[in-house]
Structure formats: structure tokens, C-alpha cells
Amino acid sequence: MSGQRNALKLAAAAAIVGAASLTAAAPPTRAASGKMPTVTMMVGGIDKQIYLPYMLAQGLGYYKKYGVNMVLSTEQAGGVGAEDAMVSGQVDMAGAWYVHTIDFQLKGKHVIDVVQLSGAPGEREMCRTGSNVKTPADWRGKTVGVTDLGSGTDDLTLYMAARYHLSSKDFSRIGVGAGATLIAGLTSGRTICAMTTQPTVNAIEKKGIGYSAMDLATTKGVQKWLGGFWPTASVLARTSWVKTHQDATQRVVDALVATMHYIATHSAADIAAHLPADYVTNPLTSRQDYIDALAKDKTQFLPDGLMPANGPETVLAVEKLAGRIDKPVNLAITYTNAFAITANKLEGYMK
Numbered sequence: 001m002s003g004q005r006n007a008l009k010l011a012a013a014a015a016i017v018g019a020a021s022l023t024a025a026a027p028p029t030r031a032a033s034g035k036m037p038t039v040t041m042m043v044g045g046i047d048k049q050i051y052l053p054y055m056l057a058q059g060l061g062y063y064k065k066y067g068v069n070m071v072l073s074t075e076q077a078g079g080v081g082a083e084d085a086m087v088s089g090q091v092d093m094a095g096a097w098y099v100h101t102i103d104f105q106l107k108g109k110h111v112i113d114v115v116q117l118s119g120a121p122g123e124r125e126m127c128r129t130g131s132n133v134k135t136p137a138d139w140r141g142k143t144v145g146v147t148d149l150g151s152g153t154d155d156l157t158l159y160m161a162a163r164y165h166l167s168s169k170d171f172s173r174i175g176v177g178a179g180a181t182l183i184a185g186l187t188s189g190r191t192i193c194a195m196t197t198q199p200t201v202n203a204i205e206k207k208g209i210g211y212s213a214m215d216l217a218t219t220k221g222v223q224k225w226l227g228g229f230w231p232t233a234s235v236l237a238r239t240s241w242v243k244t245h246q247d248a249t250q251r252v253v254d255a256l257v258a259t260m261h262y263i264a265t266h267s268a269a270d271i272a273a274h275l276p277a278d279y280v281t282n283p284l285t286s287r288q289d290y291i292d293a294l295a296k297d298k299t300q301f302l303p304d305g306l307m308p309a310n311g312p313e314t315v316l317a318v319e320k321l322a323g324r325i326d327k328p329v330n331l332a333i334t335y336t337n338a339f340a341i342t343a344n345k346l347e348g349y350m351k
Helices: 002-014 049-059 082-087 099-106 152-163 180-188 200-207 219-225 239-244 246-265 268-272 287-300 311-321 338-347
Strands: 038-043 069-074 093-097 111-116 123-128 143-146 172-175 193-196 210-216 233-238
Touching: 038 049, 038 082, 038 246, 049 069, 049 233, 049 246, 049 287, 082 093, 082 099, 082 111, 082 233, 093 099, 099 111, 099 311, 111 239, 111 246, 111 338, 123 152, 123 200, 143 152, 143 180, 152 172, 152 193, 152 311, 180 193, 180 200, 193 200, 193 210, 200 210, 200 287, 210 219, 219 287, 233 239, 233 246, 239 246, 246 338, 268 287
Parallel strands: 038 069, 038 093, 143 172, 143 193
Antiparallel strands: 093 233, 111 233, 123 193, 123 210
């Protein structure tokens, strides 16, 4: 945690306020009074443990405390993705991975990350019991499962393989989704490993189907397997929307920064107590298993809402290796720390 905090302090000290159009003015401040704005946000799987801060803020009553009426929704299988719903204007914000800001910039769309919630993907590479897979080098000649070809887990898989001198020709990748379909792939032997998150990780371990061979769910894990922070869960919005809704944006970030401090200073059991019951107890996990998994992976969540130093550069490196980058990328306009810095000052965590 100390390394994580040092990286965050460096980011704050450098005041890496990404969007040039937003940094020209002084950091926005939350209005002390006035009508409570309504903001809509779609999350890319709101019941997943990697995305728990959005609903935890609701459970803690922080959105209302900081003066915003937040309307949360989740993307549905086969439906419009959270980031696409946001960029098309169906919702104001998206709870999604930072990497989408780069993807949209390449398509000529301006999207900005206004608060960073995690510095790790929250994923684990689950490998079949008895496979003896220890590193990506052991994938040679085998088939590995990803959510979908071209997805974030696919990019991460390619990047980890390259770090162990494997190209995409040295092993195969297939889309296996998550939950039951991913478990079926491992059980049938269709895949030797597959990348997934909680609560699927719990289910695989409890059934004795597989084990966690590579940890992308903790600070220590991403340092080992990815070479540094890999910022994922964040709040994304159209840059034009943020410009015209700075007060509403600040209120949302205030609530989420307070939530991140709560996560950093409270136990996994305390956190679970403020989440919907069916998030922590369902066919894939028991309440105690959920709490145990969260306690183990809690360091993926950043305590300040600030972008980790060099995080965007690491994400860009992964995208380049995966062949997703076909033109120059201006990382400075993909994120801003301005709102998170103001939120931390409001809370008394920063002078």
C-alpha cells in the first residue's frame, strides 16, 4: 500500500490535470447550495467486485451527501456497452475502464476520465487444476480463454504473453465470456486457462476446477505481471458534457473519492454490509467467500481517486502491443486529476 500511496502522491504533486481544456481554469468547486442535479451512469457490470465503488457510494448515502441525485444502471449481456451508451448520450457517465478514452480518441471522439477508482484490472488468470501453468510461457501450444477477442482481457493476455516472449502465433485465444460459460470452458478442457474476476474466481476455486496462476487483482500482482499500475475502473464522460456540467461532475467525484477513502480504511466485511445482498451472496459465491476475496484483492482500489503515475503510459503500451493503436495518442486529454484533487481537499486529505 505504501508504494501505491507514493505513486498517488507523486501524481497529485505533479498535478497531472489531463484535459488541457479543463486545466486552463482553476479546479472546479462544489456548490454549497442549490438544486440537486440528477446524473445518470451506466456501469459495465455493476455487481462485479471490480466495480463495487459505484454501488457502495449509493449504499453509504454519499451521492446524496455530496449533493447529487445519482441514477445507476448496468449494461446487459448483448446490449449496449456502458461506454458506448455514454458516448452516444444515452447516459451522462460510464463506470468503465480507462482504456476506452484511448479507443474513443482514435475514433475522433473526446472522452475524459474524471476520477480513477482502481489501479489494477481486478482479473486473475485461472488455470485448470493439474495443468501446472505458472507463467504465460506455459501457454505455448495451448488455448487460453478471454472474455471476447478484442476485449480488454484479450489485450492483457497478449501483453503478458509478449513479456514472456510469446507471440499470438504461439498459442490460441478464444472468447469464453464469464461465469458459467468460462467455467464450462475450463471444465471441458476447451481452455487451459481463462482470465476472469470475482465472483467467478471464487466459484472455480470452490469447485476445485482451477487455481489462480497470475494475479492482476492487487497492486503487487500488476507490478509483477504488467510492470506497473494498469488503471481500469473509472468514471468516463464526454469532454463536452464535463465542460458544461462541472458542478455536477465535482459532486459525483466528491462522493466517489469519499467512497475510496472508506474502502481504504474499512474491512471487507464493513464494505460488504453496504452492498446489495444479492451482490455478495449468489449462485457463484457465498457471503463469506465474497468477503474473503475482497480482503485479498482490496489493494486494487485507489484511496484517492487520482490517476497513478505512469498508469496511462502502461495502458498505452498494452494497446500498442495488442495492435490497437494506428495513430498518435494524446494521453494528456484522456484524464484529469482536477476534480479528485478538489475532492481530497474538501475531505481534508490534501492541502
